[in-house]
Amino acid sequence: MNRILENEFYYLDNFQSVLDWLGGRYDDLLTDDERAFMAAFPALPQPARALFVRMVMRKGNLFRASKMNYAEIGCPVEAAQHLLPTGWIETDPVISLDELFDLLAKPEIASAFQSHPQQKNARKAEQLEALREAFCDSRAFSHWYAGCTDVALRILVKPLCDRLRLIFFGNLRQDWTEFVLADLGVYRFEQVEFSPASRGFRDQRDIDHYLQLHTCKERFYAALEPIDDVLSELPIHAFDNDWLESRREKFLFQVGQHFEKQQDWQRAIDVYTRCGYPGSRGRAIRVLEKAERFPEAWQLLQEAERAPENDAESQHLQRMGPRLARKLGHPKSIARRPATPARLDVCLPIPCDGPWVEGAVRDHLACDEAPVFYVENMLANALFGLLCWRAIFASIPGAFFHPFHRAPADLYSLDFHQRRAQEFADCLAQCDDGRYRATILAHFEEKAGISAPFVSWESLDRALLELALDCIPAAHVKRWCERILADVKANRTGFPDLIQFWPAERRYKMIEVKGPGDRLQDNQLRWIDYCAAHDMPVAVCYLQWEQAA
Numbered sequence: 001m002n003r004i005l006e007n008e009f010y011y012l013d014n015f016q017s018v019l020d021w022l023g024g025r026y027d028d029l030l031t032d033d034e035r036a037f038m039a040a041f042p043a044l045p046q047p048a049r050a051l052f053v054r055m056v057m058r059k060g061n062l063f064r065a066s067k068m069n070y071a072e073i074g075c076p077v078e079a080a081q082h083l084l085p086t087g088w089i090e091t092d093p094v095i096s097l098d099e100l101f102d103l104l105a106k107p108e109i110a111s112a113f114q115s116h117p118q119q120k121n122a123r124k125a126e127q128l129e130a131l132r133e134a135f136c137d138s139r140a141f142s143h144w145y146a147g148c149t150d151v152a153l154r155i156l157v158k159p160l161c162d163r164l165r166l167i168f169f170g171n172l173r174q175d176w177t178e179f180v181l182a183d184l185g186v187y188r189f190e191q192v193e194f195s196p197a198s199r200g201f202r203d204q205r206d207i208d209h210y211l212q213l214h215t216c217k218e219r220f221y222a223a224l225e226p227i228d229d230v231l232s233e234l235p236i237h238a239f240d241n242d243w244l245e246s247r248r249e250k251f252l253f254q255v256g257q258h259f260e261k262q263q264d265w266q267r268a269i270d271v272y273t274r275c276g277y278p279g280s281r282g283r284a285i286r287v288l289e290k291a292e293r294f295p296e297a298w299q300l301l302q303e304a305e306r307a308p309e310n311d312a313e314s315q316h317l318q319r320m321g322p323r324l325a326r327k328l329g330h331p332k333s334i335a336r337r338p339a340t341p342a343r344l345d346v347c348l349p350i351p352c353d354g355p356w357v358e359g360a361v362r363d364h365l366a367c368d369e370a371p372v373f374y375v376e377n378m379l380a381n382a383l384f385g386l387l388c389w390r391a392i393f394a395s396i397p398g399a400f401f402h403p404f405h406r407a408p409a410d411l412y413s414l415d416f417h418q419r420r421a422q423e424f425a426d427c428l429a430q431c432d433d434g435r436y437r438a439t440i441l442a443h444f445e446e447k448a449g450i451s452a453p454f455v456s457w458e459s460l461d462r463a464l465l466e467l468a469l470d471c472i473p474a475a476h477v478k479r480w481c482e483r484i485l486a487d488v489k490a491n492r493t494g495f496p497d498l499i500q501f502w503p504a505e506r507r508y509k510m511i512e513v514k515g516p517g518d519r520l521q522d523n524q525l526r527w528i529d530y531c532a533a534h535d536m537p538v539a540v541c542y543l544q545w546e547q548a549a
Contacts, residue, residue, distance in 0.1 A: 008071070008072040009046065009050055009072060010179075011050075011053055011054070011057065011176070011179070012046070012049055012050045012053050014176065014179035015053045015056070015176070016041075016042065018164065018165075018168050019038045019041065019042075019164070021168060021402070022038070022164060022167055022168060023038055025194075025196075025199065026167050026199065026201070028203075029167060029201055029203065029204055029207065030167075031204075033160060034160060034163070034164060037088075037157065037160060040086060044082055044083070044086070045079070045082050047072075047073045047074050047078075047079040047082075048079045048080070048082035048083050050070070050072060050073050050079070051068060051070075051073050051076055051079040051080060051083070052083055052088065052089070052155070053176075054068060054070065054073070055068070055089070055153065055155045056155065056158065056161045056176070057175075057176045057177070060102070061154055061155045061156075061158050062093070062095065062099055062102065062103060062152065062153070062154050063152070063153045063154075063155075064103055064150050064151070064152055064153070065077050065080070065150060065151040065152070065153060066150045068153070076151075076153075077091075077151050080151075080153055087156065087157075088155065088156055088157045089153055089154060089155050089156060090153075090154050090156060091151055091152065091153055091154075092140050092141050092142050092151065092152055093140070093141060093152055093153075093154035094138050094139060094140050095138060095139070095140075095141055095144070095152070095154075096138045097128065097131060097132060097135045097136075098128065100112075100141070100144050100145070101124060101127075101128050103141070103152065104145065106124060106127075108145065108148070109124070109127055111145075111147060112144060112145040112147075112148075113131060116130075116131060116134065163207070163211075166207065166210065166211070167200075167201060167207065168401075168402055169200075169401070169402055169404070170200030170201070170401040170402070170409060172214060174404065178404045179404075187404075187406075187451055188449050188450045188451060189403055189404055189405065189406070189450065189451055190393045190405075190447070190450050190451075190452070191403075192393055192395050192399075192400045192403075192405070193395040194395065194400065194401075195395060195397065197397035197398075198395065198396075198397055198398070198399065198400055198401060199397075199401060200243070200398075200401040200409065201241075202241065205240075206239075206241050206244060209235065209239050209241070209244055210244060210247075212233065212234075212235065213234070213235075213244070213247060213248055213251065215233070216230055216231070216233050216234045216251070217251055219233075220251075220254075220255070220258075227255075227258070231255065234248075234251075234252075235248070242398065242410070242413065242415075243398060243409055243410055243413065246277075246412075246413060249275055249276050249277040249280075250277050252271055252274070252275040252277065252280075253271075253272075253275050253277040253279065253280055253283075255271050256268050256271035256272045256275060256280065256283060257283070259271060260283065260287055263290075265287050265288075265290060265291035266291070268283075268284075268287045269284055269287050269288060269291070272284035272287065278309055278310060278312075278313075278414075278489075278490075279312070279313070281300065281304055281309065281313065282304070282312075282313050282316045282317070282320075284300060285297050285300050285301050285304070285317075285320060285324075286320065288300065289320070289323075289324060289327075294324060294327050294328050295328065297320075297324055298324050298325075298328055298330075301317060301320060301321060301324060304317055305317055305321070310486075310487045310490060311486070311487065311490070311491075311526050312487070312490050312522065312523070312526070315522055315525070315526060316522075321333065338525060338528075338529050339528060339529045339531075339532030339533065340532075341512075341528050341531075341532065341538050341539055341540050342537075342538070342539035342540070343539065343540055343541075343542065344511070344539055344540070344541040344542070345541075345542050345544075346361060346364060346541060346542075346543055346544070347543075347544045347545070347546055348360050348361075348364055348543060348544075348545065348546060349545070349546045349547070350545050350546075350547055351363075355515070355545065357513050357514075357515035357518075357543050358374050358376075358497045358498060358513045359374065360543065361498065361511070361513045361541050361543055362374050362498055365498075365500060365511070365541075366500075369502065369503075369504065370500050370501065370502045371467075371500070371501055372498050372499070372500045372501075372511075373464060373498065373499055373500075373501075374497060374498055375459075375464075375495075375497075375498070375499050376495060376496075376497050377492060377493050377494070377495045378456050378459045378460065379460075379464070379468060379495075379499060380480045380484070380495050381454040381455070381456070381484070381492055382454065382455050382456065382460050382465070383440060383468065383472075383477055383480065383481070384454055384480060384481045384484050385452055385453065385454025385455040386439070386440040386443040386444055386447075386455060387427055387428075387430065387431075387436055387439055387440050387443075387477070387481060388423075388424060388427040388428070388481065389443045389447060389452070390423060390427065391420050391423035391424045391426070391427050392407075392408065392420075392452070392453065392454070393408070394420050394423045396419055396420065398410055406451040406452070406453060407452070407453035408453075411453055411488060412488055412489045416485075416488055417485045417486075417488075424485060427439075427481075428478050428481055428482065431474040431475065431477055431478035431481075432474070432478075434474065436474055436477060436478075437469050437474075440465065440469065441462070441465065441466070441469075444460075444462060444465055445462075454492070467501050467503065468499070468501070468508075470501075470503060470506060471501040471502065471503060471506050471507055471508040472508050476534075476536050479530075479534050479536065483527075483530055490523065490526075491523075491526075491527075493523055494521070494523030494524045494526060494527040495510070495527055496510035496511055496512040496513075496524075496527070496528075496538060497511065497512055497513045498510070498511040498512075498513060498541075499511070507537070508537065509537040509538070509539060510531065510536070510537065510538045510539070511538075511539050511540070511541050512524060512528070512538070512539070512540045512541070513540075513541050513543060514540060514541070514542050514543065515543050516543070516544055516545065520540065528540070
């Protein structure tokens with residue numbers, strides 16, 4: 001916060017630091033226009049550069065000078081005069097009626113179109129529709145609104161700046177406000193070393209592929225044109241960049257889901273069978289079944305059973321297998337029965353503050369000797385994140401591209417664990433020799449508030465952490481971590497809602513709560529099965545409200 005208060009041009013310095021970073025690390029990926037821009041920008045007067053960055057940071061590309069009134073910049077029209085020779089902006093641009101309506105307030109619209117009276121209480125959208133037929137041409141801003149003394153500005157190189165932002169962040173989701181929020185202390189980020197190999201994009205082809213995929217996704221979600229037109233722009237062949245390819249595969253999976261919802265079975269099957277995104281094979285089997293192509297579904301199911309991609313797929317195969325076998329007249333197979341956890345049945349009055357089932361059961365079971373906490377996924381993830389902090393934030397190629405990462409870019413990649421195998425092995429070994437407790441507590445203090453993918457700081461306090469470390473055996477902490485590492489995306493959720501501790505006995509129990517009509521979800525069943533296999537105490541509590549009973 002102090003930095004922003006002390007330096008009124010903080011945003012300009014941030015923008016220049018991005019240009020310097022890109023020049024030092026990505027020069028071989030830059031186009032001639034981008035290099036020319038980066039060379040010319042620092043030579044401009046400071047107010048002109050500041051105005052330009054303010055325009056870059058705002059949405060859209062059209063602005064009114066009166067709305068760009070910043071004390072440190074001074075007169076925006078004068079600052080803009082220094083930008084005009086660069087060709088990066090233009091003043092008094094030719095704009096359409098729709099663009100004009102974006103710039104003007106309702107009273108100004110009434111003034112600009114006095115010769116075409118509008119209904120007094122009409123909304124802007126209604127005014128626009130009423131005028132559209134009479135004013136279908138485009139004009140300079142000053143010709144639209146002759147009585148206005150304001151000046152319109154248009155930035156012409158927003159796509160160039162967006163491309164530089166993409167190269168820096170490795171995505172188009174993050175923007176320039178990341179710097180501001182970091183300066184204000186809203187976000188804090190782990191300091192990671194950046195090697196020359198730590199780049200999101202390796203060549204210009206990678207950037208082109210990202211932009212091509214991004215455009216396809218935007219058009220797909222907008223649903224304003226035939227999907228075939230969108231998919232014709234999507235590269236058929238896999239990208240030669242692992243994290244880019246994972247994005248392409250995810251998009252293909254979403255396209256397959258779209259076709260499945262439309263009951264376009266053949267096209268859904270075509271997409272799912274050429275998609276490597278987790279879950280695609282299971283969906284292909286299900287769609288083949290829906291299409292009553294049972295022999296093909298059975299063949300694909302048998303292939304999957306020989307090498308399931310993860311526990312989630314194994315669970316789905318166990319569910320689909322008997323059904324398909326029955327439809328094909330195959331002998332009935334004996335399915336493995338999942339573990340049956342301990343069961344608690346309680347009937348409670350609805351609390352005064354509303355029917356929160358987890359809270360009601362927590363308060364019912366808690367006592368001085370055995371407190372109960374609502375933790376769901378938070379506690380296990382926090383133990384994993386704090387114990388394995390160094391492995392998670394290990395500086396390896398393709399993991400971190402810039403200083404504003406909340407998590408490794410490859411967090412959900414299939415080889416996330418494999419690429420850091422030794423680092424994670426070193427972390428988990430601490431559970432064997434007792435060092436894990438000191439490491440977890442030290443990271444809790446040292447890293448407090450730093451953005452991290454597994455630690456929810458606002459939900460965690462030291463007292464709960466110490467109580468958990470007192471009561472949960474080291475072997476169980478290690479098992480939880482191993483389970484999360486086996487499939488980060490699927491296994492970081494599904495933990496029981498509550499945990500009860502008996503400090504005097506140094507033991508604990510996890511409790512999943514189910515309210516009236518609720519049932520265990522697939523990821524919860526997998527965790528319960530895992531806990532039972534490794535002798536970890538878990539129970540399911542079924543709650544009924546007294547009023548309903």
